[in-house]
Amino acid sequence: MSDSEPLAFGLTIDNDTCSTCSLCVYACPFEAISVRQLNKERKVEVDEAKCRFCGVCYSLCPLEAIKITYYDMEGLLKQAEKLCTEAGSKSLIVACKGSNPTDKIIASRVGGEKLPVLKVPCVGRVPLDFYARLLAEGAVEKLYVLPCDEEFCRLKEGGRISFLRVDYLQSLLEELGAGRLLTVVKGSNKARVDEAKCLGCGNCVHYCPYEAASLRSPGIASIDEEKCMGCGICLAYCPNFAITLEGYEHESLSETLRRLAGGKASILVFYCQWAYTPETSSGNGSNLCFIELPCAGRVDPLHILQALNLGFKGVLILACKQELCNFEEAGARKAEENLKNLKKLLGQLGLEGKVEIAFVSPKYPGEAGQALSNFISKIGG
Structure with a gap:
């Protein structure tokens, strides 16, 4: 996308509907929303630079005056109903994808059951009406809500806010004698060290943005789970x-990678789960396949080389803009550094043009799509 073309912001406020109650101002974890007095009128404004697109404001607005791209109420309801219909199930799991990356983890948190799962960037962005409507309309008979542990939430207050609201709904259902309809299970996903494999090199200590890794005698790495x-x-x-x-x-x-290489896609995309938010109701094109990661900094140059060796024409990394990185601004920077070093090696083979990185944000919906289109045109996928 050309630098001269303004990016469309994915969050808008309907000032005709907004009552300027200021609930969004107090709830925003990043202090991105304010109320301004313009002559005799009050107006809610959003600072695009500060906004992280967590969606907490959207989920809390009592008048539905805040509109958001991706995971809006109607889109969530359609996707939930579709998942339940396809699975033939009257139970649904709504999970924060940051702490619930795999089906195995999710199943372990709901008693081993394999149920349809609706993953969202933050459970805090899901309106209470979503749960109420699913239950009231009979689309589901049992809901499991899996937010992050409060201290693990990468969107600051998202975990706490989501838990407080869902806990309120659960208490209300219990008073009505329907408490069994909703279950809340907090969780997190932490790194662990296999001491038998550890060489004591200290790389993890040097690169961890949270100082969670340390070396202990006799030179074995250890991860502090409270910091990770x-x-x-x-x-x-x-x-x-x-x-x-x-x-x-x-x-x-x-x-x-080996499984995806057997398909029709010719271009592989590694994407940070915070940088790119695919729409819940549409595909992404047969010439692309995607691997979601907790952070672009997780991209291993060995996996990029493996992808090229398996026959992919190109590999694109979608990373957060550095100032929007949810991991102390380290993830995007590390991904860029790794790719720069890798491209020096690939340059000796004439392959440096087959790998690129793009810095995008879901708060500008067309940005990632443009990056994908540009890379496809360049590679000829």
């Missing part, structure tokens, strides 16, 4: 694959 935020950056720098993060282990991603 599950970005996966340490995995990309571990030379012996001694660090695991469920769903994003080296061999797990390698197996995914």
Whole structure:
């Protein structure tokens, strides 16, 4: 997308509907919303630079004056109903994808049941009316809500706000004798070290943006789970694959690559789950296949080389803009550094043009799509 073309912001406020109650102002985790006095009128305004597109304001607005691209109420309802219909189930799991990356993790949190799952960037962006309507209209008879642990939420107050609201709904249902309809299970996904494989190189200590990794005698890495935020950056720098993060282990991603290589897609896209938000109701094109990661900093140069060796024409990384990175601004920077070093190697083989990185944000809906289109045109996919 040309720098001269203004990006359309994915969140708008209907000033004719807005009562300027200021609930969104107080709820915004990033202090991006304010109320301005213009002559005799009050007006709610959003600071695009500060906004992280968490959607908490959207979910809390009592008059539905805030409109948001991706995961809006009607879109969520349609997707939920579709998932339940396809699975033939009257139960649904609504999960924050940051702490619930795999079906195995999700099943373990709901008693081992394999149920349809609706993943969202933050459970805090889901309006209470969504749950109420699903239950009232009979689309579901049992709901499981899986938010992040409050201290693990990468969107600051998203986990706490979502839990407080869902907890309120659960209490209300219990008073009405229907408490069994809704179950809330908090969770997180943390890195762990296989001590038998650890070489004691110290890479994880050096690169961890949260100082969660340390070396202890006799030179074995250790991860402080209270500090770890599950970005996966340490995995990309571990030379012996001694660090695991469920769903994003080296061999797990390698197996995914091998499986995808057997399809029709010619271009592989690694994307940070915070940078790119695919629409819930549409596909992404047969010439593209996608691998979601907790952070672009998790992209391992070995996986890029594997993808090219498997026959992919090109590999694109969709990363957050550095100032919007949810991991202390480290993820986007590390991804760019790794790619720069890799391209020096690929340049010797004449392959440097087959790998690129684009910095995007879901708050500008057309940005990622334009990056994908540009890369497809360049590669000829």
